Amino acid sequence: MTExxxxxxxxxxxxxxxxxxGRVIAEHFLHYGGRVVGFARGEATITHPKxxxxxxxxxxxxxxQKGFAELRKITDAVHILVNNAAVLTSQYxxxxxxxxxxxxxxxxxxxxxxxxxxxxxxxxxxxxxxxxNIGSMAASLEPIGDSxxxxxxxxxxxxxxxxxxxxxxxxxTCNTLAVSAIKTDMLAQLPQDKIAQVIxxxxxxxxxxxxxxxxxxxxxxxxxxSYITAQTIYLGGVN
Amino acid sequence: MLDKKxxxxxxLQALSNINDERGADExxxxxxxxxxxxTDAVLDSLSLVSVIVDVEAAxxxxxxxxxxxxDDRAMSQAVSPFAGVSTLTDYILLLLSEAx
Numbered sequence: 001m002t003e004x005x006x007x008x009x010x011x012x013x014x015x016x017x018x019x020x021x022g023r024v025i026a027e028h029f030l031h032y033g034g035r036v037v038g039f040a041r042g043e044a045t046i047t048h049p050k051x052x053x054x055x056x057x058x059x060x061x062x063x064x065q066k067g068f069a070e071l072r073k074i075t076d077a078v079h080i081l082v083n084n085a086a087v088l089t090s091q092y093x094x095x096x097x098x099x100x101x102x103x104x105x106x107x108x109x110x111x112x113x114x115x116x117x118x119x120x121x122x123x124x125x126x127x128x129x130x131x132x133n134i135g136s137m138a139a140s141l142e143p144i145g146d147s148x149x150x151x152x153x154x155x156x157x158x159x160x161x162x163x164x165x166x167x168x169x170x171x172x173t174c175n176t177l178a179v180s181a182i183k184t185d186m187l188a189q190l191p192q193d194k195i196a197q198v199i200x201x202x203x204x205x206x207x208x209x210x211x212x213x214x215x216x217x218x219x220x221x222x223x224x225x226s227y228i229t230a231q232t233i234y235l236g237g238v239n
Numbered sequence: 240m241l242d243k244k245x246x247x248x249x250x251l252q253a254l255s256n257i258n259d260e261r262g263a264d265e266x267x268x269x270x271x272x273x274x275x276x277x278t279d280a281v282l283d284s285l286s287l288v289s290v291i292v293d294v295e296a297a298x299x300x301x302x303x304x305x306x307x308x309x310d311d312r313a314m315s316q317a318v319s320p321f322a323g324v325s326t327l328t329d330y331i332l333l334l335l336s337e338a339x
Contacts, residue, residue, distance in 0.1 A: 166285075
């Protein structure tokens with residue numbers, strides 16, 4: 001159970017904070033006393049005195065740098081970064097529109113790289129930071145139709161692990177929280193029979209609940225995980 | 240526009256920041272002719288990265304201009320901008336003169 005005020009004095013940057021897992025995470029940090037900055041393409045969906053929203057397309061490197069320039073006007077510290085923003089188009093590779101594949105590459109891989117790049121510069125000053133990249137069971141299960149999405153999420157794990165080595169001397173940890181299927185707008189895009197098949201194949205055959213994610217998130221964002229970096233934690237028994 | 244002395248001061252401050260993070264027995268000797276990169280350099284790779292990040296940020300803060308010290312052009316200079324404080328100063332002044 002998360003302690004009251006667990007995130008007091010901490011600023012968390014959450015990408016894709018408008019909805020789904022990102023919104024759940026942002027609201028969790030806020031509920032437990034943290035300040036949250038959200039990066040998302042659309043307008044804010046969270047209203048809270050400790051929430052600041054910036055309309056940033058993380059797939060656009062120039063937009064990310066501009067977003068950080070704006071962010072630095074309101075704070076000089078980012079303690080926790082959750083790279084959650086992602087887009088998904090599921091389709092056989094032979095008929096996947098190249099633009100959709102490129103969008104996944106830009107948002108799901110280049111986005112976390114750019115946001116981590118800029119956030120780690122801010123974390124460096126404080127010699128403390130937690131970078132938590134939201135991965136996916138798709139990286140391990142490699143489902144049909146998810147060639148580019150799964151590749152991006154597998155790449156995200158490698159990105160995380162390399163950055164973990166680079167940033168360890170600065171007391172910044174980098175880990176991947178690879179979520180299994182959770183009922184979100186993104187999941188609703190997929191054929192329901194395909195989802196049911198995937199769920200049935202999991203060692204723990206059920207959808208992930210927000211608490212399943214938040215329990216691990218709390219650990220990775222806390223001081224207790226200071227000796228844990230370059231790790232991928234899968235939910236639901238995926239490995 | 241920033242002059243040579245101001246740019247040098249920014250670089251020296253970035254180097255001083257490195258010392259702030261080091262123990263008394265790990266301090267580096269900061270001077271204008273010190274080597275930043277290469278065989279005789281006193282900075283490890285992460286320290287050099289920190290200097291670059293601090294210098295880029297300070298140049299942006301003071302001049303309002305964003306410069307990149309690590310793009311392809313920087314890496315393909317006949318004389319590396321990171322050979323020493325003076326070469327880095329010259330390269331920054333070159334970038335600033337073009338941006339203006």
